[in-house]
Amino acid sequence: MPRTITFSRNVFLPLTNVCANACGYCSFKAPVADGCVMPASEVLATLRRGAAFGCTEALFTFGERPENEPGFRRYIEAAGYPDILSYCEAMSRAAIDLGMLPHTNAGILTYEELERLRHVNASMGLMLETTAEIPAHRHSPGKDPGVRLEMMADAGKLKIPFTTGLLLGIGETAADREESLAAIRDLHKRYGHIQEVIIQNFCPKEGTEMAGVPGASQEVIRETLRLAAGILPKDVSIQIPPNLADAGGLLSLGVTDLGGVSPVTIDYINPEHPWPALDVLAEIAAGYDLRERLCIYPQYCNPEWVSPELLPLAERLAKRTYG
Template sequence: MIPGADEYDVDLAIADEDVERLLDVTPDDVGPAPPLTFARNVFVPLTTACRYTCTYCTYYDVPGQASLLTPEEVRDICRRGADAGCTEALFTFGDDPDERYTAVHEQLAEWGHDSIHEYLREACEIALDEGLLPHSNPGDQTREQMAHVADLNASMGVMLETTADVQAHGGPRAKSPGQRLATIRTAGELGVPFTTGILLGIGETWRDRAESLLAVRELHERYDHVQEVIVQPVASNERWRGETPGVETLRRAVAMARVALPEAVSVQVPPNLAPVRGVLDCGVDDLGGVSPVTDDHINPDYAWPALRELERIAEAAGVPLHERLPVHERFLDGADGDGRPWLSARIRAELDTASDAGERYRAVLADLPPRQ
C-alpha cells in the first residue's frame, strides 16, 4: 500500500507482475530516442518558504529567513528572460507555506493576497504580460488551488519523487506519496498538461522505483495528461549527507522509465544534475528547462549548461536538438477525455497573438520535427 493513498483516496492497482517485469529491464532493452528537446526558461523562485524540511533540499529557508519576490522582481526576471529568447517562466515555491512563515503571510496580505496561490496568479499574469508562458511547480496542491491558477499556465508539474516512505522525507511535516499522487490526479481531472518525475537515491529501493513509474503510468492512462517524467539523481549539497547514485543506476532507471511509459510521454534527465552523455542510449529524449538567465535555484551548486553544451550532447548522441515550448506539442490542439481543450483560451491567445512573443513561440514550433 502506498503511504497516504487511503488518506487522499488514491486508488491505484499496480500489479506485481508489472513490477517484476520492470525490474528485469536493462539498458539493452531500449535505445536512443531521437531527437532531443529542451525548453529555454527563466527560473522564478516566488518564495523559499516550505512546510517540508527534506534532508536533501537546499531550496527552503527557515522561518525568518525565507525570501518572497516582489512583483517588480518577478517582472524584471521575466523581462530579462524574454529579452534572452526564453519562452517559459518556471515558477517554484515550497509546498504550502504554513503558519510558521508569518512574515511571508503578512507580506502577502499587505499586497492584497490571502494565499501564495493568489500571488502566483498575479505572477503568472506578469509573465504572460512580458511574453513568457508560465509553468508552475508549487508542490502539492488541492483541487481548488490548482484550478485557481491552471488557466494561466501552459503546463504545471510536481515531482512525485517516490511512492515509498523514506527517512529523507521524515519529520513532523513529512511528504506523503499519497498526496503527491493526488496532485498528479487532480491535474488530470482538470485537464492540465503535467510534468512529474522520480528522485533517485533518497532511500528508495528498485521496487519502489518501479512502483513509482507504474503509478505515474496508471494515472496517465486515465487522463492522458502527463507530458514528461524526469529521472533525477539526488545531488550532493550542504544538507545532503547521502551518496549520489552512479551512472549505472541512472542508466537502469532511465531504461525502466522508457519501458514503463507510453511513447508519447517524454523521459527527461536534467543535464546540470546528471551525466547525461552516459544515458543517451537509454531512451532519454528531453533535457528539460535550461536557463540562459537565471540559476537553478533548487540546485544552486549546479549551473545550467550553455546552449552550445546542449548541442554537443546531442552531437555526441548523433541526434538533432530542438527547442520546445513548456507545453509539449501534442497538447497544442488536442482535448482531454472530457472534450476540453488542453490549453485555456488565455494561453491559446498568447500563442496565436501577433506579437514578438507570438512570433517567438511560432519560431520554436516551426523548428520542431514533424509529428509521427
C-alpha cells in the first residue's frame, strides 16, 4: 500500500506586514504607511472565495509586535480595533462562520495572548528557524531562540496543536540543525503538541541584506530531512514546501506532508514562488496516496485540544476529511 502524503487547502491572509523584527533575509516586512493593515472587506472577500473553493484552513499571519513600530497603532485603531490581536480574533470568528478553521502565525506571543487566540484557532505556529545565534537575526529580538522555545512550551502547556520548523541556509551549521530538531523533539515529548515540522529552505530575495546568499543546497535539504526522520517522533509530520523545493524528489526521505496550498491566494512570504495547482500537486506526489487534511491533525480533533467555540466545526470537518 502506498505511503500517504497530505496537504491542506487554505487561504493566506497577511493582516499586516509591519514587523518589529528586521531579519536579513526577509522581504515580507513593510513600513508603517497607508494600507499597512489589510482591510476587513478584503479579508472577508478572500475568506468567502476560499469557502467557495472548498478551503478548510484560514491562515492568518502578521508581522511580530507591529504595535512596537511608531505610528502603527493609529492604523489599527482606524480599522476599528485596539490592536492586531483583536483584529485577528474578529477575522478568525468570521472564518469559523464560513466553515474554515483558523491557524495563526503571529510571531512571539505571551502565554495570555496564546490563551486568548486558542479560543478561535484550531492550531497555531511559530518557526523555530534555528537554535543558533546568527548575524541574520541581529536586528530581530523576537528571533532569540530561547524566547521562541519558551513560546512553543507555553503553547504545549495550553494544549495548542502546533506547527514549527527549520529555515535552512540562513547561517546555521549542520550541528545547529541537529540541535534545533532535538529541541523540537524534546518539547513534543514533554507536551505532545507538535503536529508537524517544516523543513524550509531559505530563498534569497532581491533588495534584502542576504540577496547574494545562495541559500541551502539540495544536499543540505536532503541531509536535514534524513536527520528529521531520525530525530523526530513518528507522530510528528515532516513537511516540505512544494513551491520552494523539488518536493517530488524529496518525498522518499521521510516527508509526509506538502503543507498548505491555496487555490485562492499567493504565498505572501515567498511571492516569487507560486503554489502548485492541485493537479500539479498530484503529479509531485505520484506513487503516493495524496490526501487532503485539516490544519489540525486527526489525533487533536477532540475536546482536550480544541476549544468549545471551535469544536463543532472541527468535528464536522474531521468526520468529512478523516472519516
